[in-house]
Amino acid sequence: MTTNEIQSLLEKQQEYYRSGATLPVSFRIAQLKKLYALIKKYEAEINEALTTDLGKSSYEGFMCESGMVLSEISYMIRHTKKFAKRKTVQTPLAQFASHSYKQPVPYGNVLIMSPWNYPFLLTLDPLVDAIAAGNTAIVKPSAYSPATSKILEKIIKECFSPEYVAIVTGGRAENQALLDQKFDFVFFTGSQAVGKEVLRHTAEHLTPAVLELGGKSPCIVDASANIKLAAKRIVFGKYLNCGQTCVAPDYILCQSSVKEEFVKEVVKQIKLQYGEKPLENKDYGKIINEKHFSRLCGLIDPGKVVCGGETNAQSCQIAPTVMDGVTYEDAVMGEEIFGPIMPILTFDSFDAVIEDLKGKDKPLALYLFSSDQKHIKRVSTELSYGGGCINDVIIHLATSEMGFGGVGESGMGSYHGKAGFDAFSHHKSIVDKKTWIDLPMRYQPYRSKFYEKLLHIFLK
Numbered sequence: 001m002t003t004n005e006i007q008s009l010l011e012k013q014q015e016y017y018r019s020g021a022t023l024p025v026s027f028r029i030a031q032l033k034k035l036y037a038l039i040k041k042y043e044a045e046i047n048e049a050l051t052t053d054l055g056k057s058s059y060e061g062f063m064c065e066s067g068m069v070l071s072e073i074s075y076m077i078r079h080t081k082k083f084a085k086r087k088t089v090q091t092p093l094a095q096f097a098s099h100s101y102k103q104p105v106p107y108g109n110v111l112i113m114s115p116w117n118y119p120f121l122l123t124l125d126p127l128v129d130a131i132a133a134g135n136t137a138i139v140k141p142s143a144y145s146p147a148t149s150k151i152l153e154k155i156i157k158e159c160f161s162p163e164y165v166a167i168v169t170g171g172r173a174e175n176q177a178l179l180d181q182k183f184d185f186v187f188f189t190g191s192q193a194v195g196k197e198v199l200r201h202t203a204e205h206l207t208p209a210v211l212e213l214g215g216k217s218p219c220i221v222d223a224s225a226n227i228k229l230a231a232k233r234i235v236f237g238k239y240l241n242c243g244q245t246c247v248a249p250d251y252i253l254c255q256s257s258v259k260e261e262f263v264k265e266v267v268k269q270i271k272l273q274y275g276e277k278p279l280e281n282k283d284y285g286k287i288i289n290e291k292h293f294s295r296l297c298g299l300i301d302p303g304k305v306v307c308g309g310e311t312n313a314q315s316c317q318i319a320p321t322v323m324d325g326v327t328y329e330d331a332v333m334g335e336e337i338f339g340p341i342m343p344i345l346t347f348d349s350f351d352a353v354i355e356d357l358k359g360k361d362k363p364l365a366l367y368l369f370s371s372d373q374k375h376i377k378r379v380s381t382e383l384s385y386g387g388g389c390i391n392d393v394i395i396h397l398a399t400s401e402m403g404f405g406g407v408g409e410s411g412m413g414s415y416h417g418k419a420g421f422d423a424f425s426h427h428k429s430i431v432d433k434k435t436w437i438d439l440p441m442r443y444q445p446y447r448s449k450f451y452e453k454l455l456h457i458f459l460k
Contacts, residue, residue, distance in 0.1 A: 001168050003177040006138075009166055010181050013109050013136040016163040022106065022134045025084050029077055031131050031160070035124075036073045038155050039066055045151050046120055052147035053119065054241060055285030055317075064241065065121040068398065072125050075400040075417055076132040083132070083421045091431070094458035098433040104425040106134035107208070108184035113175070113198070115190045116144035116288050117244040117338075122212075123152055126187045127165070129420030135185070136164050140178055142190075143171040144288050183207055185424060189246075191336075192409060210413030210423050212246070213406050214336050217365040218357060219249035219393065220379065222350060223257050225369035230391070231265035234342075234369075235273055237393030239320045242285045243340040247365040247386075249393050250337050251326070253353055256346040263324055263344065267307045270320045278319045279312055287316040287339060296339040299332040308340075350375055357383055362408030367393045386410050 001009075021027065039046070046066050047058040056064075084104060091100040110130050114123040123141050130137045139156065141149040149169050156167045168174050179186075179201035188198045189212040202209045221230050238249050254262050275281050287293040293316040300309060300321060308321035318340050326332060326343035333343060347353045357366075366385040370376055376390055386406040387396045397404045403419025405411055415423045441448075441455050 001170060001174055001177075003180070006168060006174070006177045007181060009138065009162065009168075010109060010183070012163040013138065013166070017106075017108050017136045022136060022164070025081050028080055028084075028132055028134055031164075032073050032077050032080070032128065034159050035128070035131070035155075036070060036077070038159050039070055039073075039124075042151060042155060045154075046148075049145075049147035049151045050120060053116070053145040054244070054288060055315075056241065057283040057285075060241070060283070060285075061120075065118055068121050069124045069128065072128045072400055072416065072420075076128055076421070079418070080132045080421070083418060084134070086430075092458070094439075094455070095431060095433070096439065097437055098431050100429075100431050103428045103430055104133070104422070105428055107424060107426055108135060110135045110137050110185040110187065110424060111178055111181075111183045112137055112139045113178070113186070113188045113190065114139065114141050115246075116142035117241060117246065119145035119148035120152065122189045126189075126415055126420065126424075129415050130187070130424045131165070133421050133424035135424055138166050138168055138178065138183075140168050140175065143169070185209070187415075187423070188212065195411070210405070210415065211411045212404075212413075212415075213364065213409070213411040214246040214338070215361055215363045215406075215410045216250040216333075216336050217247060217363040217367070217385075217388075219252050219367040220353060220369065221252060221254045221258065221262055222368075222370045222372060222375055223255045224371040224375070225258070226371070226391070227258055227261050228265050230369040231262060231269045232273075233392050234367075235266060235269040235320070237367075238342050239270070239274065239340050240394070242287060242318070244285075244288065244338055245394065246338075247394050247397060248338075249342075249365075249367055250363075251333065252342060252344045254344055254346055255350070256348050259324075259344070259346050263306060263322065266322055266342070270307055270322070274320055278308070279310055279315075279317050284317070287318060290316060292316075292339070293318070296337070296341065299335075299337065299339075299341055301326075301330060301332070304330070350378075354378055354382060362386075362406070362410055364406045364410035365389075365394075365396075384408065386414075 047061040050056040050061040086101045086103045088101045091098050112126050123139055141152055153167050182205045186202050186209040192213045195211045195213045278284050304323040304325050306322050306324045308319040310319040321341045323343045326345050362384045364386040366388040368379045369391050389396050400417030403414030404416045405414025413423055
């Protein structure tokens with residue numbers, strides 16, 4: 001799509017939004033129901049596309065992508081009416097007599113840019129929230145997941161008129177053309193590097209934005225943890241989608257006294273969950289493309305591999321890999337891994353771990369496996385990170401009852417459920433002042449001592 005075509009599309013959406021068509025809650029809910037029905041209709045094609053792009057099994061495709069979108073739609077269908085209502089707030093006595101309230105209203109015309117690692121989920125989940133909040137939207141999926149983009153295009157075009165919700169496919173040229181436009185709100189999910197570029201463009205128009213980024217999310221395993229269960233859950237979360245998950249545990253910080261037991265259990269769990277030959281497991285996925293495959297291969301130090309390390313360049317597959325004896329100087333610790341490589345670092349002092357993490361970039365997620373309540377409290381209160389779990393990984397994002405998002409270097413803003421509705425809404429503060437009385441104390445001339453005393457009483 002050319003720049004002129006994108007500009008024309010946005011102008012049509014702006015006109016449509018100004019018509020007020022998206023404002024009735026009944027309209028929003030009807031659109032969500034249509035989208036739900038079409039996702040169910042094309043469920044098999046969605047799964048096939050995810051298999052083509054990322055090697056995901058149909059089970060994983062539903063569990064981690066289409067099923068979660070359906071869950072978010074169901075939640076919004078049930079709650080949008082409540083979310084869209086004005087909320088009365090207390091009025092100061094000095095403003096007697098009046099009624100004060102907060103009224104959520106749509107931002108207007110929004111842009112949603114999604115990544116390739118969960119291309120269906122991370123395109124439609126924010127779109128669901130945008131629709132519930134009453135916006136029009138242009139969605140731009142990643143060029144790296146073309147099969148999923150194709151089914152997304154099919155669903156969106158069948159479900160919505162383009163002046164309401166439209167999809168723009170393509171690569172960098174289309175991204176650039178979209179970012180050059182003046183939207184009312186931008187929602188971006190992707191890397192920190194691209195996130196910075198998005199924020200530079202939105203700053204030009206003073207456009208508010210939500211950025212869902214990433215970073216190196218640590219996973220701490222202390223001596224009090226249930227090691228067998230920790231290994232089982234960490235292996236699931238680390239190698240899900242071949243590690244191409246923004247909230248995957250990036251690296252392990254394991255207390256030295258239990259490190260050998262932990263490594264043994266991790267190796268055991270890899271074999272139990274993925275088989276003796278993971279690259280022959282039909283349910284084990286692949287790296288998105290040759291570029292990322294080569295990058296990941298460069299992060300593996302064969303001398304530190306204690307499990308896995310096998311690769312298949314033809315299928316862009318890397319076996320679940322564990323590296324022990326890793327330090328912060330290793331290449332694998334120099335960037336977000338975003339692949340099936342688990343580096344294990346050790347520590348002796350929990351206090352030292354906390355102080356060290358305080359000095360690092362704020363991660364999107366942080367995980368702690370422990371039964372020590374003091375350790376749990378310190379991680380929950382002293383460290384800054386987007387979200388996380390105690391004695392599990394990843395599952396904190398799988399609920400519409402909690403907002404999901406980053407902080408600092410890992411992003412800004414959050415979504416899912418009420419947080420998603422709020423992200424795509426502006427909350428107006430409104431005072432409805434009554435006309436049957438008009439207190440005189442605020443007007444000049446300010447000569448009355450009585451009114452001065454009365455004003456002090458009202459403003460206390």
